Amino acid sequence: MPENKTDLKETTREEMAYEPYTIAMGPQHPATHGVLKLDLELDGETILDCKPTVGFLHRGVEKLAENMSYAQTLPLTDRLDYIASMANNVAYSIAVEKLLGIEVPLRAKYIRTIVMEMARLTGHLLWLATHALDIGAMTVFLYCFRERENLLDMFEEICGARLTTSYTCIGGVRQDVTGHFLESLYSFTEDFPSKIAEYETLIDKNRIWLKRTQGVGVVSAEDAVSLGLTGPTLRGSGVEYDVRKHMPYDAYPYVDFEVPVGSKGDVYDRYRCRMEEMHQSNSIIRQCIEALPKGPIRAPDAPDLVMPYARQKRVVADATFASGVIKLMEDTEHFIEGDVYVSAEVPKGELGFYFVSDGRGVPYRMHIRSPSYIHIGALPFLCKGQMVADVIAIIGSVDVVLGECDR
Amino acid sequence: MKIKYDTKKRLVEQIFLLEILKGLKLTLKRLFSKPVTVQYPKEKKPLFPGFRGRHALIRDPKTKAAKCVACMRCATVCPSRCIRIRFSKDDETGARKLESYEIDALRCIFCGYCEEVCPVNAVVLTEEYEYSDYTRDPFHFDMERLLKNWDDFLEKKKMEPEKYLNPYLRPRGLPVGELPVGKRVEVPEEWTMEGQVIWKDGKAVSAKEADC
Numbered sequence: 158m159p160e161n162k163t164d165l166k167e168t169t170r171e172e173m174a175y176e177p178y179t180i181a182m183g184p185q186h187p188a189t190h191g192v193l194k195l196d197l198e199l200d201g202e203t204i205l206d207c208k209p210t211v212g213f214l215h216r217g218v219e220k221l222a223e224n225m226s227y228a229q230t231l232p233l234t235d236r237l238d239y240i241a242s243m244a245n246n247v248a249y250s251i252a253v254e255k256l257l258g259i260e261v262p263l264r265a266k267y268i269r270t271i272v273m274e275m276a277r278l279t280g281h282l283l284w285l286a287t288h289a290l291d292i293g294a295m296t297v298f299l300y301c302f303r304e305r306e307n308l309l310d311m312f313e314e315i316c317g318a319r320l321t322t323s324y325t326c327i328g329g330v331r332q333d334v335t336g337h338f339l340e341s342l343y344s345f346t347e348d349f350p351s352k353i354a355e356y357e358t359l360i361d362k363n364r365i366w367l368k369r370t371q372g373v374g375v376v377s378a379e380d381a382v383s384l385g386l387t388g389p390t391l392r393g394s395g396v397e398y399d400v401r402k403h404m405p406y407d408a409y410p411y412v413d414f415e416v417p418v419g420s421k422g423d424v425y426d427r428y429r430c431r432m433e434e435m436h437q438s439n440s441i442i443r444q445c446i447e448a449l450p451k452g453p454i455r456a457p458d459a460p461d462l463v464m465p466y467a468r469q470k471r472v473v474a475d476a477t478f479a480s481g482v483i484k485l486m487e488d489t490e491h492f493i494e495g496d497v498y499v500s501a502e503v504p505k506g507e508l509g510f511y512f513v514s515d516g517r518g519v520p521y522r523m524h525i526r527s528p529s530y531i532h533i534g535a536l537p538f539l540c541k542g543q544m545v546a547d548v549i550a551i552i553g554s555v556d557v558v559l560g561e562c563d564r
Numbered sequence: 565m566k567i568k569y570d571t572k573k574r575l576v577e578q579i580f581l582l583e584i585l586k587g588l589k590l591t592l593k594r595l596f597s598k599p600v601t602v603q604y605p606k607e608k609k610p611l612f613p614g615f616r617g618r619h620a621l622i623r624d625p626k627t628k629a630a631k632c633v634a635c636m637r638c639a640t641v642c643p644s645r646c647i648r649i650r651f652s653k654d655d656e657t658g659a660r661k662l663e664s665y666e667i668d669a670l671r672c673i674f675c676g677y678c679e680e681v682c683p684v685n686a687v688v689l690t691e692e693y694e695y696s697d698y699t700r701d702p703f704h705f706d707m708e709r710l711l712k713n714w715d716d717f718l719e720k721k722k723m724e725p726e727k728y729l730n731p732y733l734r735p736r737g738l739p740v741g742e743l744p745v746g747k748r749v750e751v752p753e754e755w756t757m758e759g760q761v762i763w764k765d766g767k768a769v770s771a772k773e774a775d776c
Binding site: 225228229230231232233264296303306310313314316317318321323331332333334335336337339340343355358359360361362363364367371395415416417418419420425426429430433446447448449450451452453454455461462463 | 565566567569571573577583584586587590591600609611612614615616637640641642643673674675676677680681689731732735736737738739754755757760761762763766767768769770771
């Protein structure tokens with residue numbers, strides 16, 4: 158302890174000269190894409206350390222799921238990655254179907270693949286818009302939202318909501334698609350490559366864009382794998398891993414597409430990866446529309462939306478109802494014991510659902526492996542040694558959504 | 565697939581800022597094209613049938629009351645548990661009589677499960693979305709309020725109550741046999757299992773047409 162006031166002043170001043178300066182970035186910073194807080198330790202403008210704080214958007218989805226039937230949890234998955242909720246719906250349904258042993262009809266598989274790729278487009282368009290805006294390109298933001306709006310309108314047509322879609326159900330989809338939807342989506346896919354070319358004209362060779370992205374946030378292939386990165390963030394480093402290719406689900410085995418990988422692993426390569434993925438998604442949608450078969454949209458053994466579960470009072474139907482209702486409600490043979498992990502490729506990376514079921518009709522435990530949470534864990538590695546301004550570019554390039562991270 | 569790109573610039577490009585001029589040309593072209601924005605309070609985008617908006621109880625044209633038979637399916641399936649129903653039982657016939665039906669719209673997450681599971685098409689999410697208010701009270705819908713929502717909606721749409729159709733009242737692409745009697749309403753050919761659309765020669769056609 159210093160003995161008098163002057164001593165105290167002396168020591169603190171001395172320490173200030175050598176101690177790193179700490180700054181809290183977020184949780185209300187507009188470029189952190191939500192409520193992410195980063196405690197940055199700085200030496201001048203160079204980052205010595207970065208400590209992410211998450212949990213500001215925690216809603217307890219995993220715990221809520223333990224008190225709800227499987228069908229009731231599905232609308233909650235809209236609120237995970239809220240900019241591409243269709244993809245979450247599909248991933249969740251696949252997981253529950255594997256647990257209950259339900260085989261989805263082919264038409265439903267194709268429809269799901271279409272909506273999943275549409276979700277990937279909406280996700281990537283919003284990513285490009287905000288990422289470009291963070292770095293300083295305003296026009297791209299406006300152009301991306303123009304196309305995203307068209308896709309959201311199509312979501313509204315098939316399920317009645319633009320963002321909180323809840324479109325799939327366990328064993329298929331809730332509604333069939335319409336002819337108008339198919340036609341408008343097909344004409345959208347015809348125009349879309351020219352729109353991507355527009356975005357590329359604006360930023361692809363722009364010298365400011367290149368200065369801000371090339372050589373920033375470099376992660377090698379080995380590091381990317383050991384950090385647990387997935388999705389375009391991993392593929393930017395040159396690792397060819399895609400759940401759609403390696404563990405195909407829905408209609409992905411029937412369509413022809415390629416997995417774009419980068420080489421350098423910097424922000425620019427991740428940007429190129431996502432742009433190329435948009436082209437691939439576009440082609441997948443076209444192939445699925447052209448090959449869309451006819452047939453049922455829900456599996457015959459799919460459980461009813463009103464899934465009875467052990468803790469819940471069973472509802473007895475009146476004699477005035479059709480016999481069909483009673484039959485579905487009595488059908489409790491689906492609830493098997495066991496655990497299952499199923500993952501799907503969502504715009505952010507690999508979204509996995511892990512269920513432990515004890516046969517009560519509600520999950521004993523549901524765990525969500527959300528890519529954003531793991532990507533935020535990689536931020537300290539990516540940010541170390543970079544400048545403060547580059548943190549924004551790095552957060553943008555790993556593409557995190559805090560709704561999914563905190564869940 | 566390895567992505568190939570070339571970001572090196574030639575000397576001409578470096579000196580004359582060609583890539584920036586290209587971008588400016590694109591944005592300048594936009595200046596002379598039609599705007600894509602919609603001036604919201606003045607113009608409104610048309611909604612598709614099945615939009616999940618404000619709740620309503622469909623008024624039966626014959627009895628002028630709600631169609632609900634108090635089967636509790638909607639209250640059971642509701643993920644946010646925002647529906648509250650009370651009913652009494654007739655001792656002689658055993659039939660249920662609806663006493664109150666309440667929806668707390670502030671709790672509702674608009675998933676549309678209630679209207680999908682309703683066996684008699686009593687509850688519906690209408691295409692009304694402009695109902696913001698300053699207090700909480702107006703969002704607690706009791707039975708009178710829900711029936712009034714339905715009347716308001718019909719008045720706004722200028723539509724006969726019998727003609728209203730919503731894909732959640734009769735889900736598209738489901739076989740009629742799987743539906744309860746109350747949901748077997750008449751729908752366009754395209755919505756039925758038989759009239760499903762597929763893609764043929766660059767056009768969406770019904771599967772029936774494509775076969776022949």
